[in-house]
Amino acid sequence: MQMIFLKKTNIPQFLLLLLVLNSCGDDKKTNKNNVSVVEDTLPKMKPLGAEKKLPAQYINSVKPRINHFYNKNWPNNSMNGSFLVARNGQIIFERYNGYANKNEKTKITQDTPLHIASVSKILTATAVLKLVNAGKLKLDQKVNTILKTFPYEECTVRMLLTHRSGMRNYAYFTDRDKSVWDRHNQLTNKDILDILATKNVGLESRVGTRFGYCNTNYAMLALIIEKITGLTYQDAMSQMIFKPLGMTHTYAFDYDKHRKTIVPSYKGNNVEIGFDYLDNVYGDKNIFSTPRDLLKFDRARNSPDFLKPALLKEVYTGYSNEHKGQKNYGLGIRMINWETGQNFYFHNGWWHGNTSSYITLMKEHVTIIALSNKMTRRTYAVRKLAPVFGDYPFKFKDGEE
Template identity: 85%
Template sequence: MKMSFLKKTKIAQILLLILVLSSCGKDKKTSTDTTSTIEDTLPKMKPLGPEKRLTQAYLNSVTGRINHFYNKNWPNNTMNGGFLVARNGQIIFERYNGYANKNEETKITADTPLHIASVSKVLTATAVLKLVNANKLDLDQKVNTILKTFPYPDCTVRMLLSHRSGMRNYAYFTDRDKSVWDRHDQLTNKDILNILATKDIGLESKTGTRFSYCNTNYAMLALIIEKITGLTYKEAMTQMIFKPLGMTNTFVFDNEKDRKKIVPSYKGNGVEIGFDYLDCVYGDKNIYSTPRDLLKFDRARNAPDFLKPALLKEVYTGYSNERKGEKNYGLGIRMINWDSGQNFYFHNGWWHGNTSSYIPLMKEHVTIIALSNKMTRNTYAVRKLAPIFGDYPFNFKDEE
């Protein structure tokens, strides 16, 4: 018996549907496999192994002095944020106080992610350095070989890391001239690159001739991370740093997903500070984290296989000393270099009402971290704790 035309048509439709579904499955599998392959080839941070435990006698000898500093710096628990001191990865002292959200009366705890402002630069630099360490990028590679429209031909990756590009700060050249940028629109990293490429934004100084701290450098480094990894900055940082180190309360701010969930920041008088058109730019800022997560990150930077020795040495080499002085900048880290040979490494941050301080006393295996979402300069005073642990000429006696 001959098959009816209607029946033939129905069978053909079923076969076509099976073929389409099979093809979609393959495409999905291919996409998943590709993402998995990218993640598998990424250089990732590794946690530092077990460190020597501190004795109770040692803990007793330092906690009283830290507590005295804390009570003087933030009397009556006036801190609005988190504060942590650790040695060998072991927490010696920590405090969390104030409101995560004043309107909702939610308190800041050890698990509350706060905006770490320019301390984000240390994490961005770390991702770039891991890519250099894995030979996926070269420190002295010209930026325009990676970001094709980047308009300054002499600028290298090293110059971005050390703030020697000579570029102007994007917050300034997008602020006043509507022909450059309309502040009613959110600015992104790609927008900054496009403005540099098309709006004839002049350099502040000739490339490579002097140090000038500039957020534009790190916005470009974030784009370089994306170009080299094939992932968004947020995903690359998650796969390379946050996830391998178990930094479960750390993330890159996503304006669409996180705007209503993140901890707001406040002026010193407690008035909430709203968002503005610069809040979508990342790399120079826009990472949220906790003191405990940053401690995990800090200890991983002390792991034996963090970077090859020659590259690690370049990280802590000064790149900003045209004139002899103590203040200097390495590759993603600030430093003070004294004539005595003693070196102090740190990075501070400020964005809106958020302030941050990250201090690794590397010789002493000490980590000091302070984060606040209410505007205060007291966050930066934590450097005065350094003399407790080593020969650092800060005046801790002022706090006694």
């Protein structure tokens, strides 16, 4: 091996060169396609900052009501998950109970990331909205101008966000027909796009004509995030949302990297639920998080720096008005709009044995989050807490379950 000796007079220059090269490398990240991306060009979430501190008297007045609800909804501490209620970003009440892993007897704590199922859609939508806000994408841009093989010509980014694409759920069109997909193989987002492009998968309804909640929409949005940023979905979400907000216990699931270490989920009878061929699809699901991290996310979405006012207004506009009713869907958020003018914004989730509920009472600056890794519908009942904080017509009475 040939040895290279540097003269003493050259050492400082050599070290300086190393420092320059290293500093240049710090500003870039190489993605899965070996494309160099300057991270500083990514639009990133910003924390909301300090909010008005709640008086102790106020906390003491509402905490017993929340505690009463908790004891009624999860009697005898039967919750297997995590639960948090906060106002102005200040935690009023939280509980963590049950097993993260029953075999290993590890308990769920405030730092245990649980699968948030379809609540992931809010985070995926947030990344898309930040790209729109930064001018890197347009809401009414046709999807096939970004994903070139996407077959439905009239479908736009906005239609994906609002579930108005007319597409069928990938879980259904890959389920039984082996000519479409062999369930012995893990399905990926790219596979879904390839199937749509080559297998003549029909639409459930004409593009843009009606609301149809469909996970395929958000699987495609994840591919759009990758295409626009040049990063994997996992890296893009980390760089744009998780790291800037200090969500240190949140990650987007990578099947190869995380499948042996994640918190598993369980049926109601405590039987563990294993993986299936759909567990490698992301965007519609597959984010793991904690209530405290989701609280940081929620408050950041209420920051003046989140989006430009005109775009923010579009987020909380209902787009599914073909049938009159209170329930609607905005840009990645569910809503209930009452005739009184009161609005309720939320998203629920379910995947395997995981159930989740995220509620943001925007006028009252209240965040309510419930996560469970054991199959139960009690997670969704947390909306009954809304009347504790405002004029929401959900039934909640002391002594009522």
